[in-house]
Amino acid sequence: MYKKILVACDGSLYARKAIEVSADIAQRYKSELTVITVIQHPLNGFGMFSVEELGPEAYEILKKKGNNIIREAKEQLKDHDVNSNYVLEYGNPGDTIVRYAKKNSFDLIVVGSHGYGEIMAHMLGSVSDRVNHHAHCSVLIVR
Numbered sequence: 178m179y180k181k182i183l184v185a186c187d188g189s190l191y192a193r194k195a196i197e198v199s200a201d202i203a204q205r206y207k208s209e210l211t212v213i214t215v216i217q218h219p220l221n222g223f224g225m226f227s228v229e230e231l232g233p234e235a236y237e238i239l240k241k242k243g244n245n246i247i248r249e250a251k252e253q254l255k256d257h258d259v260n261s262n263y264v265l266e267y268g269n270p271g272d273t274i275v276r277y278a279k280k281n282s283f284d285l286i287v288v289g290s291h292g293y294g295e296i297m298a299h300m301l302g303s304v305s306d307r308v309n310h311h312a313h314c315s316v317l318i319v320r
């Protein structure tokens with residue numbers, strides 16, 4: 178049913194749970210599972226810094242953080258019998274996840290309900306909310 182599943186990971190406990198659920202579905206349907214981590218542009222008050230504005234040092238720090246999150250996701254999935262891929266992208270997380278899913282014809286996106294933000298249990302995080310509203314395919318929000 179789901180051939181290609183995209184799971185969004187920011188390294189939070191919620192995202193870990195989303196990975197667990199997505200791996201279980203991928204195992205059952207023999208789907209291809211892709212973990213995406215998006216390095217967020219820091220805000221500069223007028224929008225977002227571009228890679229050029231950030232400079233190579235700040236960019237390297239952000240990239241290292243992203244790679245650490247990917248490494249942890251790999252570690253989490255190593256005992257699961259699933260065909261998994263890992264991608265690191267740069268930009269606004271919600272928009273980037275939606276765009277990547279459409280461009281690469283995923284048929285399910287899995288996200289956690291929250292991440293590292295201040296938790297308001299009754300609300301969704303802004304990334305999961307954006308993905309939920311703009312994705313071209315089904316979205317599973319893991320609580």
Ligand SMILES: Nc1ncnc2c1ncn2[C@@H]1O[C@H](COP(=O)(O)OP(=O)(O)OP(=O)(O)O)[C@@H](O)[C@H]1O
Nearest residue numbers: 185186187192215289291292293294302303304305
């Ligand atoms: N930078 C990111 N890269 C990949 N996935 C992400 C990223 N940020 C969030 N997500 C995904 O979205 C889910 C919800 O996180 P979200 O950022 O929406 O909530 P939050 O951090 O609690 O709130 P907010 O960021 O709006 O303050 C996470 O569990 C994860 O699946």
Ligand SMILES: [Mg+2]
Nearest residue numbers: 292293294302
């Ligand atoms: Mg967040």
